[in-house]
Amino acid sequence: MSGLDNIGVKVVNPLPIQEDGLSGNADAILHEIVALLEAFTATGQTGAIDLHSLPLTPDDYELLRATLADGEVHAQINAIGNTEVRETLYPGVWWVTYYNVEGDIVADLLEITAIPEILKAPADDIREGLVHLRELLTQLEQP
Amino acid sequence: MDLLQFARGPTLTWAFAIFAFGMTWRLVGILLLKRRPDYSEPRNATSWPGAIKLIISRSWPHREFIQRTAFGQTLGYIFHIGLVIVVFGFAPHILVFKGLTGLDWPNLPNAIIYASGAITLGALIVVLGRRLIHPVLRLLSNFDDYFSWFVTFAPVATGMLAVAHLGARYETLLAIHILSVALLLVWFPFGKLMHAALVFVSRGSTGALFERKGASI
Amino acid sequence: MNEPDTLGASLARTGISRRSFLKFCTAMASLMALPPSAAYAMADALNRAQRQSVIWLSFQECTGCVESLTRSFDPTLEQLIFEMISLDYQETLQAASGEAAESAREQAMKASYGKYLLIVDGSIPTKDGGVYSTVAGVSNHDLLVEAARGAAAIVAVGTCSSFGGIPHANPNPTGAVSVADLIRDKPIMNVPGCPPIPSVIAGVLAYFVTYGKLPELDHLGRPKVFFADTIHDRCYRRPFYEQGKFAKTFDDEGARNGWCLYELGCKGPTTYNACATIKWNGGVSFPIESGHGCLGCSEPDFWDKGSFYKPLAVPLADNTPTITAAALGGAAVGTVAAVISRTHQTHIGEEK
Numbered sequence: 001m002s003g004l005d006n007i008g009v010k011v012v013n014p015l016p017i018q019e020d021g022l023s024g025n026a027d028a029i030l031h032e033i034v035a036l037l038e039a040f041t042a043t044g045q046t047g048a049i050d051l052h053s054l055p056l057t058p059d060d061y062e063l064l065r066a067t068l069a070d071g072e073v074h075a076q077i078n079a080i081g082n083t084e085v086r087e088t089l090y091p092g093v094w095w096v097t098y099y100n101v102e103g104d105i106v107a108d109l110l111e112i113t114a115i116p117e118i119l120k121a122p123a124d125d126i127r128e129g130l131v132h133l134r135e136l137l138t139q140l141e142q143p
Numbered sequence: 144m145d146l147l148q149f150a151r152g153p154t155l156t157w158a159f160a161i162f163a164f165g166m167t168w169r170l171v172g173i174l175l176l177k178r179r180p181d182y183s184e185p186r187n188a189t190s191w192p193g194a195i196k197l198i199i200s201r202s203w204p205h206r207e208f209i210q211r212t213a214f215g216q217t218l219g220y221i222f223h224i225g226l227v228i229v230v231f232g233f234a235p236h237i238l239v240f241k242g243l244t245g246l247d248w249p250n251l252p253n254a255i256i257y258a259s260g261a262i263t264l265g266a267l268i269v270v271l272g273r274r275l276i277h278p279v280l281r282l283l284s285n286f287d288d289y290f291s292w293f294v295t296f297a298p299v300a301t302g303m304l305a306v307a308h309l310g311a312r313y314e315t316l317l318a319i320h321i322l323s324v325a326l327l328l329v330w331f332p333f334g335k336l337m338h339a340a341l342v343f344v345s346r347g348s349t350g351a352l353f354e355r356k357g358a359s360i
Numbered sequence: 361m362n363e364p365d366t367l368g369a370s371l372a373r374t375g376i377s378r379r380s381f382l383k384f385c386t387a388m389a390s391l392m393a394l395p396p397s398a399a400y401a402m403a404d405a406l407n408r409a410q411r412q413s414v415i416w417l418s419f420q421e422c423t424g425c426v427e428s429l430t431r432s433f434d435p436t437l438e439q440l441i442f443e444m445i446s447l448d449y450q451e452t453l454q455a456a457s458g459e460a461a462e463s464a465r466e467q468a469m470k471a472s473y474g475k476y477l478l479i480v481d482g483s484i485p486t487k488d489g490g491v492y493s494t495v496a497g498v499s500n501h502d503l504l505v506e507a508a509r510g511a512a513a514i515v516a517v518g519t520c521s522s523f524g525g526i527p528h529a530n531p532n533p534t535g536a537v538s539v540a541d542l543i544r545d546k547p548i549m550n551v552p553g554c555p556p557i558p559s560v561i562a563g564v565l566a567y568f569v570t571y572g573k574l575p576e577l578d579h580l581g582r583p584k585v586f587f588a589d590t591i592h593d594r595c596y597r598r599p600f601y602e603q604g605k606f607a608k609t610f611d612d613e614g615a616r617n618g619w620c621l622y623e624l625g626c627k628g629p630t631t632y633n634a635c636a637t638i639k640w641n642g643g644v645s646f647p648i649e650s651g652h653g654c655l656g657c658s659e660p661d662f663w664d665k666g667s668f669y670k671p672l673a674v675p676l677a678d679n680t681p682t683i684t685a686a687a688l689g690g691a692a693v694g695t696v697a698a699v700i701s702r703t704h705q706t707h708i709g710e711e712k
Contacts, residue, residue: 048396050389079380098383104642106387109396117400118386122378147630148665148676155675156682163686164693171694177702234604235673238623242674243683253604313590314630317672 021059029054029110030067033093036112040092046113068093068110075119081106085116147314150321158325159243165332170340186357193354194347200360201346215273218266225263229256229299253306260303267296291335297323381407388566391559391638392575392585402570412569413472414479415465416450417507419500420493420527420536421482425518426452428555429562445569448476451495462496469510477568478511480504480539483520483527487535504542513547513574514539517561519657522550522581529663540581549574550581552633554657559638560586580660582632591628591654594636597621615651625669626653633658 018024029049036047056064071087081100088095094116098107111117144152187193204212230236232251241247271292274280301320304310311319330336353360385406386399418426447454448468454461469476482500485492490499508514516539519525527536540548551564564583567575575583592598600606600620607615608623620626628636631654635646647654653669656662666676 050396052390053393077379077383079377079383081383083383098387100642102642107383107390109386109390111396118379118382125378145660148661151666151674152676156677156679159675159679160682160686163683164690167687167690168694168697169690171691172697172701173694175695175698175702177705234606234623235671238671238673239675242670243679250604250606253602256604308593313592317630 021057022063023055023057023060025054025056026060026063029064033090033110033112037090037092040112046111048112049110051108051110068095077118083118085119145314146318147321150318150325154322154325158328162328162331166340169332169337170344173341173344181352181355183356185355187354190351190355193350193352193360195350196360197350197353198343198346215270218270218273222263222266222270225259225266226295226299228259229263229302232256232259257303257306260299263299264296264303267292267299271296287334290330294323294327294330295336298327378403378407385566388563392563392567402566405570406566411446413468413476414445414447415468415476415507415511416447416479416481417500417503418451419480419482419484419504419521420534421518421520422526423452423481424555425481425520425561426450428553428558429517445477445565448472459496469507473510475512476510477565478507478514479517480514480521481517483524483536483538484542485527485534485536486542487533492534501542504539508543508546511546513549513568514543515564515568516540516548516550516552516581518556519552519554519660519662522552523660525554526663528661547574548581549577549583552580552582552587552658554655554662556658557586557634557638557640560634578632582658586634586638587632587658589632589634589637591631591633591636591648595628595648596636597648610651621648621651621653623671624653625667625671627656627659627662627665627668627672628654629672631656631659631662 029051032049036049039045039047051064068088068090071089071091073085073087075085077083077085081098082103083099084095084097086095087093092112092114094111094113096107096109096111096116096118097105098109100106204216228251231240231248233253233256234250237248237250274284274288274292298320301316301323305313305316305320308316310316327336331339350360382399382403385402386396389396389399389402416426449461449465451461454464482493484490484500484504486501490501493500495503516522520527520536521539524532524536524538524541527534528538538550540550549564551561553560563586564575567583567585575585578584578587580587592601595601597618597620600618601622605614605617605619606623607619607621609615610624615621615624622629626648628648635654636648639646639649655668656665659665666674670676
């Protein structure tokens with residue numbers, strides 16, 4: 001990738017951008033978060049927004065980051081690459097970013113839920129872990 | 144072979160061939176015609192300056208006729224100039240000429256081309272409307288008039304649709320645009336569109352004759 | 361088989377965590393513009409599903425399509441595809457060879473008759489009884505017809521199997537044809553490209569394994585989710601096209617500034633593929649971003665549509681000889697007409 005950086009490429013964003021660099025899609029996402037939070041508080045229905053589903057300018061991302069900010073929780077998952085799970089300033093609104101082993105983003109989501117599914121330990125994994133731990137303890141207890 | 148390959152391939156080959164054949168046939172045939180011998184004394188040594196002068200002076204009506212003809216003349220200039228800007232200023236068109244002749248020239252920004260094309264379409268529609276409404280024009284108009292209008296209008300309209308990616312898949316729009324240009328080329332030497340070349344022949348010969356006779360131009 | 365051959369069981373065996381698998385499904389759902397909730401449906405369905413049996417037949421091809429799939433940018437993420445399916449036959453990747461491999465294929469076809477997914481790359485030669493490409497003495501044509509009989513659906517990976525590809529190009533000495541030219545009674549999905557983008561191959565397989573049917577296809581049998589837009593529609597250099605700023609030669613001032621490559625023969629406007637959005641090598645770049653125009657490699661007959669460096673606006677043939685001949689012919693006919701007229705005029709004049 002080093003050689004590619006020297007090539008003079010001027011990238012012009014084809015989105016209709018206003019003067020402040022925003023496209024209006026960040027605002028749309030913030031409003032959708034409100035709608036999903038309302039649905040969650042009323043019926044418990046979880047929701048998610050795929051940030052790759054709408055074209056966003058760098059300024060849009062900045063607006064989202066600045067508005068949502070950081071909350072109390074920051075978790076990292078190490079499963080074929082890193083996954084960053086951050087609760088935003090608004091409880092129940094989680095920013096989940098999936099990276100592959102080379103550090104590229106493969107998915108970027110906002111989840112509206114009490115806790116993102118990916119953080120929960122799957123029931124089958126728990127059962128298997130139990131079996132392994134039992135076996136380990138049995139081995140250790142043998143003289 | 145899909146429609147676009149057909150349009151860019153055999154269709155254009157035949158259209159260029161018929162255009163070249165038709166243009167040379169008519170021009171050579173007309174220019175080699177026998178002219179009536181003029182036995183009068185020439186009033187000027189050379190007559191070709193008169194040809195040039197008349198071509199230029201007939202480009203705008205005489206004072207007496209302006210009131211009646213200005214509207215039509217202006218409309219005509221609008222769409223002729225519009226066509227020149229679109230045909231010779233748009234980058235992909237310049238590529239076609241470069242492929243045929245080797246000549247290249249700088250292109251105009253696309254925004255100017257699109258505006259020009261839209262104005263040309265508007266002017267052509269007004270021209271057609273006038274021809275249909277004006278009683279004398281309607282009386283005089285024949286198939287040649289309407290068909291020549293159509294083969295001029297179609298390439299501009301289909302070209303605008305193609306750049307706007309409007310109405311069908313792009314490859315289909317481009318193919319239809321190229322086919323419409325082929326139709327224009329095939330009709331050109333055989334109808335009233337031939338005025339593009341012949342206007343200079345007729346005005347030139349009239350002007351030369353006037354100059355020889357010493358008439359005012 | 362002692363354990364159920366479900367995907368969940370095979371994941372456990374290979375030590376891939378369920379979280380990793382959920383992450384993979386989320387990435388696939390995002391890639392295919394499915395709603396985020398589809399990721400859970402995918403993970404759930406795949407976890408409980410019997411591993412989809414897949415027979416991969418390679419015909420008259422260069423193996424670029426298999427290389428593309430296996431040289432994917434994320435070795436572990438895309439390899440999950442091979443966990444979702446039971447790849448019962450693939451000549452390049454399998455360990456077995458010779459008669460052992462052939463009998464393994466026949467066994468798999470019999471065991472999963474009517475349910476296996478048949479993947480084909482490479483065109484099928486038909487001239488001279490199809491002798492130009494054979495496996496174990498059997499022509500590709502016969503192999504395809506036999507394998508298609510028990511297939512639930514057929515996926516033609518790459519432009520060769522989708523449309524004929526390079527072998528099909530003029531003069532097509534082997535009589536190469538596409539899968540769709542030979543098989544009429546099975547659902548066929550074309551995933552063209554020379555080669556196709558690896559994520560595209562992985563995505564459509566994931567879709568089929570999850571939902572049990574082919575995604576929505578366009579008029580050329582390509583999945584709309586990846587082939588609905590042209591390169592031109594999503595190209596980052598589009599603003600330059602709109603402004604009329606074109607590179608005239610490679611490496612000139614315009615090229616260095618990243619201007620549109622239309623004049624250098626880019627076929628982006630007539631090519632449907634996901635290169636401009638998903639890109640190649642893990643999103644690093646795609647041909648136009650690297651300074652070369654699109655070849656149109658996911659379209660039929662792209663080898664026969666004129667030079668890669670001839671712009672779309674320019675006629676395909678070299679018309680100069682035709683035009684010259686026509687002009688000379690016209691001049692000749694015009695001269696004849698003029699001579700006849702002049703003779704006639706002289707005649708009339710003399711009569712007086």
